[in-house]
Amino acid sequence: MKDDLANLQEEIGKVMIGKEKEVELFVIALLFNGHILMESVPGTGKTMLAKTFANTINGVFSRIQFTPDVLPSDVTGIQFFNPKKQEFEFKTGPIIANIVLADEINRATPRTQSSLLEVMEEKQVTIDGHTIRVRDPFMVVATQNPVESQQGTFPLPIAQMDRFFMKLSMKYPNLEEEREMLRVSREGTPANEVTAIITSDDLEKLRNKVKEIRIDDEVESYLLEIVRKTREHPSIELGVSPRGTIALLKASQGKAFIEGRTFVIPSDIKEMVPYVLSHRIFLTTEGSLTKTPDKVLDEVIESIPVPVEAGA
Incomplete structure (x- = not known):
């Protein structure tokens, strides 16, 4: 099982250069279905890390770009009337995935931010009285830009901050890491071409063992x-x-x-x-x-x- 985790970290490392500690923290969070808040400037690989991570666990990746006009229903989904079938249907939102990237989460209004509280804690969403379970594994990876923390943003409430398992920063690479990144960008493996290392059954065994x-x-x-x-x-x-x-x-x-x-x-x-x-x-x-x-x-x-x- 330790080899499985080492292989997972190695596979992600083919795309994410110099991010060994961040990858390790992602793996630890995965073992406990924990959510991660990443705070760093644009262009440091936050989206790439989340997408690569999802592909290595054979998971469904979803990205939500938060802005002030995003509504709670844009996150969780809606119930709508289908005139052809003459009945109501559910359209699930992007939150129904394994790895959900909540990009610039602090740009969403408090009302929209609160739409994540239930799903982050209880692994379910409620739409018009109907409860829908999310996929397993499930992890919200939220990002914030500290440079623009006061410009058109809404600080996360204490209750939501407490629901994040970890908070980490993506720092600039050093000279050699950035040189390697240039090589990978020319010849390397895109995030969608990495190999899935862990299945859902493997993950269940790992979770039982870590307990x-x-x-x-x-x-x-x-x-x-x-x-x-x-x-x-x-x-x-x-x-x-x-x-x-x-x-x-x-x-x-x-x-x-x-x-x-x-x-x-x-x-x-x-x-x-x-x-x-x-x-x-x-x-x-x-x-x-x-x-x-x-x-x-x-x-x-x-x-x-x-x-x-x-x-x-």
């Missing part, structure tokens, strides 16, 4: 202490929710699983903290003037003794 990753009491206490400190830190107005606690545990299990271990160690937790918790804490006005969420989380981690005997 068996154990966490010792000392390491579990370390995780809980990190979460508790986010609720007490003077620079944090709103700390991590219980949903965030569970997400951090799952992400740590996923990291251990990818590393080929049957147990979580403190370094798994520390590595996942920025991706799982940074978008779940909200700083005070004073704190935000001099610090970032990542900086505050660093302070939290540094203030807690690491259980060395547990394998840190």
Whole structure:
């Protein structure tokens, strides 16, 4: 099973140069049907990564370009009257897919953003009283452009931010990675030509196996202490929710699983903290003037003794 995940990451790497960490986080999110929020400038490969990822798991890819005039029904679908059949029919929206790219999600109005709350949490959409289950696996990959965060945008509400399993940034490539990207653009494999590595049956086995990753009491206490400190830190107005606690545990299990271990160690937790918790804490006005969420989380981690005997 570890080989399956390694093959999956290698196949995506044929298209996505220098994005090994991002691909690893996508794989961890896939194991738990988690959603990802990506924040980076245009042109760094967000759409390509989501599309390539969908093709390597033999999934259906869908893209929604959010703008202020997009309606909730444009996302979920509608029920309409067919005059030829003289009956009502459902037309499902682009949300019915395996990997859904919600491009520039913060350009949608709050009403449209809220149309994603049900499907992200309950894996279903309700249209005129009728409930439709989405495909499995199901992952929303939303993007935001930090450069234009104040120009015609609507910040995501706290409830929706908390539904994202992880938040990550796509950084600019270094010189050699960009050189390799140029080569791939001339000779490489397009996203729609990558090989499907994992079937739905394979994924089900992987998900059952990752649930068996154990966490010792000392390491579990370390995780809980990190979460508790986010609720007490003077620079944090709103700390991590219980949903965030569970997400951090799952992400740590996923990291251990990818590393080929049957147990979580403190370094798994520390590595996942920025991706799982940074978008779940909200700083005070004073704190935000001099610090970032990542900086505050660093302070939290540094203030807690690491259980060395547990394998840190």
